[in-house]
């Protein structure tokens with residue numbers, strides 16, 4: 001799976017779900033309440049915005065301890081070895097980025113082998129045979145994918161950073177692709193996210209993706225054009241899972257992201273005020289621990305057997 005909205009390493013290969021909600025900031029358990037005094041600002045003093053990306057918010061939502069290891073502890077604990085599925089995802093994302101960087105008359109399927117070779121990331125594969133097999137598959141996905149694209153059509157953005165500020169967030173993120181397509185009242189933007197992992201993505205995945213919603217919210221403001229449609233393009237199957245947001249559904253996702261940001265800021269304040277970092281950033285152990293970059297450093301997660309770096313590739317065999 002893994003290369004998520006941007007080819008960034010995603011660690012475990014499938015999104016988790018079904019966890020019990022954690023208390024929100026200001027609704028902590030009694031023991032945490034005493035450890036997290038509310039810090040009062042001066043009247044009229046603007047609150048610090050929480051600078052974030054989708055990965056940062058997603059890390060905390062998945063496991064606050066993982067967030068702490070990635071973004072708070074310095075020096076950060078050592079990570080485990082690179083994952084083959086992340087190498088595959090990054091290679092495919094970069095090949096597509098470079099395909100769009102070609103002049104339109106050179107955007108032909110024959111160009112893909114060279115582009116993929118040029119961007120291929122070798123880390124994490126079990127052996128040469130598995131790596132060669134992954135390369136062949138990735139090339140076949142790309143050839144079939146670009147076959148359905150209009151080589152003359154330039155997206156509005158490829159690996160484009162969009163940024164927006166809200167009352168709480170200073171959000172920025174890199175969208176895989178932003179298309180312009182005709183809408184009922186003129187051109188509209190569409191957020192496209194490439195997926196190379198697990199099959200079975202559907203409209204609910206597109207609807208529920210906070211990252212895609214935040215990209216759409218930001219893109220609408222950056223380009224001053226409507227951006228409501230988000231799409232997950234699954235290269236291995238050539239399928240597209242799409243969702244049409246409304247202004248209200250985008251606003252709901254922004255509110256959720258702001259709530260997560262407030263929780264993170266409250267936890268960071270608590271640590272600065274002397275709380276135990278293990279209490280402020282609790283471990284959310286689960287199957288995801290086997291795929292976590294910090295499993296070896298994490299007393300809770302290290303009790304879960306780790307996955308081999310190429311494990312997600314074997315699940316495709």
Ligand code: SF4
Nearest residue numbers: 063066289292298301
């Ligand atoms: S190993 Fe598990 S509990 Fe520990 S940081 Fe990673 S995801 Fe969280």
